[in-house]
Amino acid sequence: MTVTFRRNIARMEGYVPGEQPQEPGFVKLNTNENPYPPSPKVRKAILAELGGSLRLYPDPGANGLRRQAALTYGFDPDRILAGNGSDDLLAMVARAFVGEGDALACPTPTYTLYDTLVRIQGGRVVGVPYPEDYSLPKALAAKKAPVTIVANPNSPSGTAVPVRELAALADAVRGVLVIDEAYADFADETSLPLARERGNVIVLRTFSKSFSLAGMRVGLAFAHPGIIEGLSKVKDSYNMSRLSIAAGTAALTDIAWMERNAARIRGTRQDLCAALPAAGFTPYPSQSNFVLARRNGGRSARPVYEALKARKILVRYFDTPRLADCLRITVGTGEEISALLSAMKAIR
Numbered sequence: 133m134t135v136t137f138r139r140n141i142a143r144m145e146g147y148v149p150g151e152q153p154q155e156p157g158f159v160k161l162n163t164n165e166n167p168y169p170p171s172p173k174v175r176k177a178i179l180a181e182l183g184g185s186l187r188l189y190p191d192p193g194a195n196g197l198r199r200q201a202a203l204t205y206g207f208d209p210d211r212i213l214a215g216n217g218s219d220d221l222l223a224m225v226a227r228a229f230v231g232e233g234d235a236l237a238c239p240t241p242t243y244t245l246y247d248t249l250v251r252i253q254g255g256r257v258v259g260v261p262y263p264e265d266y267s268l269p270k271a272l273a274a275k276k277a278p279v280t281i282v283a284n285p286n287s288p289s290g291t292a293v294p295v296r297e298l299a300a301l302a303d304a305v306r307g308v309l310v311i312d313e314a315y316a317d318f319a320d321e322t323s324l325p326l327a328r329e330r331g332n333v334i335v336l337r338t339f340s341k342s343f344s345l346a347g348m349r350v351g352l353a354f355a356h357p358g359i360i361e362g363l364s365k366v367k368d369s370y371n372m373s374r375l376s377i378a379a380g381t382a383a384l385t386d387i388a389w390m391e392r393n394a395a396r397i398r399g400t401r402q403d404l405c406a407a408l409p410a411a412g413f414t415p416y417p418s419q420s421n422f423v424l425a426r427r428n429g430g431r432s433a434r435p436v437y438e439a440l441k442a443r444k445i446l447v448r449y450f451d452t453p454r455l456a457d458c459l460r461i462t463v464g465t466g467e468e469i470s471a472l473l474s475a476m477k478a479i480r
């Protein structure tokens with residue numbers, strides 16, 4: 133018997149998610165989770181769903197969640213699609229728009245899952261490096277790709293570009309412009325109005341960060357009804373569980389809870405950025421719930437990452453030429469960030 137994968141699958145590496153430690157006791161500042169719990173309304177809604185209804189399939193259209201999202205964000209429900217996390221929505225975008233040999237353009241470095249999803253399709257990523265200040269690279273539109281993706285705010289840099297520049301990019305690209313707003317609730321601006329105004333813009337949101345629901349897997353796409361209809365054709369039929377539909381719907385009825393936590397995180401982010409230079413690192417200006425910090429003197433940040441890990445503090449290290457002297461640090465609670473800074477100073 134011979135088992136033969138498609139050539140592109142055999143050749144590619146799978147996506148490597150950030151580490152989820154198997155032992156307890158870590159201060160976990162590596163995957164941009166929220167340090168605060170979700171709204172009590174979410175817990176109540178999940179418990180209410182735990183009865184006999186679990187024997188029934190969930191609503192394939194997640195209509196309750198879409199209707200609530202329409203109210204919360206001021207969109208028509210036919211402009212909204214729900215996903216099993218925004219990763220699921222990104223996979224739908226790749227399936228729907230990227231064929232064999234097709235290009236997806238994005239500024240780099242960015243969320244590496246884009247590359248994995250495009251490779252699964254047999255397509256290729258055309259990366260345009262961000263300038264040193266992480267402003268939007270001018271050459272993106274000229275790539276004429278059927279899909280262009282900008283994470284705004286971007287990961288791993290944490291930086292954001294102005295929405296007016298994304299509006300101009302939407303007019304200049306040949307195909308669709310996906311704006312991945314996983315971190316928008318921590319930023320000063322949102323591109324959501326572009327999903328209402330332009331026929332080629334898809335804005336993605338996740339509940340994993342600001343709503344503290346990484347473990348539930350909930351995401352939303354906002355776009356023209358024609359795009360939503362096309363994406364729906366390639367989604368798994370029951371892509372959202374009953375529990376995630378209930379959790380996402382309840383979270384949207386308590387926006388004040390999310391905003392309070394996002395404001396606390398922004399406050400701690402400011403404290404972290406102010407304190408990093410004394411620990412030998414310079415932060416990039418962050419609009420996210422994490423901070424990319426460069427080690428002074430151009431020295432590799434790996435020894436610091438490893439020494440922190442030995443002290444049971446996990447941050448993210450990327451072993452690539454551009455990021456080798458950087459650490460990406462999730463903004464945790466004030467206490468977690470104090471523990472991190474003391475450890476960083478001790479290591480230095």
Ligand SMILES: Cc1ncc(COP(=O)(O)O)c(C=O)c1O
Nearest residue numbers: 217218219243283287314338340
């Ligand atoms: C830019 C970006 N987009 C999407 C995601 C994935 O979000 P989700 O948990 O909704 O799949 C992440 C997660 O870290 C991210 O950094």
